[in-house]
Amino acid sequence: MPVCRRGTPIESQDTESMLTFPKGGAHPPEFKEQTAGLSIEVMPVPDELELILGQHIGAPCTPTVARKEEINEGALVGEVKRGLGVPLHSPVTGKIKAIGTSAHPMRVTAPSLTIGVDHEADPVQYPEQDWQSFDGSELLQKVNDAGIIGVGGAGFPTHVKLNPPAGSPVDILLLNGAECEPYITSDHRQMLEHAAEIVGGAGIILKILGINECYIGIESNKQDAIKVMTAAAEQASTGDCSIKIETLQVKYPQGSEKQLIQAITGRKVPAMALPSAVGVVVQNVSTAKAIYDGVVYGKPLYEKVVTIAGKGINKPANLLLKVGTRIKDIVDYLGGLEPGLSKIIMGGPMMGFAVSSLDIPITKTTSAILFLTEDEIDTSPHSQCIRCGWCLEACPMGLEPKEIGIYVEANRAEDTEPFGVFDCFECGSCAYVCPAKRPLVQFVRLAKMKAKRP
Ligand code: SF4
Ligand code: SF4
Incomplete structure (x- = not known):
């Protein structure tokens, strides 16, 4: 009998009162204890940053600066000429040392700016503004101007998500505080340390969308965050808007958009459709914090809270980093690598990408860097499908991953569309x-590369 990796039910969960999605899912070990109790720590800025020009879905930014040009913290350094995208800003005061390419977590290389940091420069001040004095379209413009993208996922431009198509009226905002991936605790710490800003960001989004109902979903393994966020939400809820916390069962992938929507609202997003098709907009809690900073202070998105964990790093941490900080500078700051390091993953162990170079810089969407030792990863070889059906049971989308695998191995990848490959x-x-x-x-x-999209 093979060992069941579907995970054991979490006995302390009161599944009656907690929400979850109805189909599939898994219970991987959480491994969050390494960093959940560690406050966000500001890492000193290294001497050089490598700012990738393509931080979001769509074409990369075109540089608006020249080599050797001096730039201030927060200055515009890249913009999108055409199509989907957001502007890019300098995380520091300094000088453009090169316009070239950088190592990249998913592609081999990507266009980038190398910025030499001026450590003597005064920090830039961002005066507070009364966001209530702006109307919805002015707020939306400020979100775009601040270069905000979904920081917890694929990097979709936030101002586009907050402007749903006219034919899809939205009535509910969901903030995603599930953070269901093992190891990662950056959203958890943001909720504990910046609850008022996150809830303030929710208020700004509600005004942009012209609606008054928001739910913030948090998994039940973050009771301290649920308590702090509930207090902040109660304070922010007025006669005009309602912000409520919903406790979610600990179940992976609770934080994915479609599963979160179904868990909290009961609405099912049709295949290949967007959440706005069922009247919902979803944002990550850390994106809501970035929206608050971008609108209230006019501060562009150029810093990121990143969980650094795994037995392969000397000192795990939740770090506030400048976008463009290279992995090697993080490793140096945290006291170096530990013997037995086997794999470095950007993101979580379920959806992240293995990286092969310490020269890779973090982007606006980096939530974690994991340094995993041999005993933290499974390197045993795979074998033939034994048709046990466990993958079908685990798939939250009701797809047939076993068939997709069998077809790909038989060089018939182009025939996998009927098994739901594009819904995966x-x-x-x-x-x-x-x-x-x-x-x-x-x-x-x-x-996905070979099959024909319907
Ligand atoms: S791919 Fe095959 S062996 Fe693996 S879970 Fe699915 S049915 Fe079982
Ligand atoms: S087929 Fe795709 S959506 Fe379904 S469990 Fe596998 S990875 Fe997740």
């Missing part, structure tokens, strides 16, 4: 539970 959001639940260790997410990625 690569959560990794199927691969996690598979007793044959089959690389089902990699099979899906291959299939």
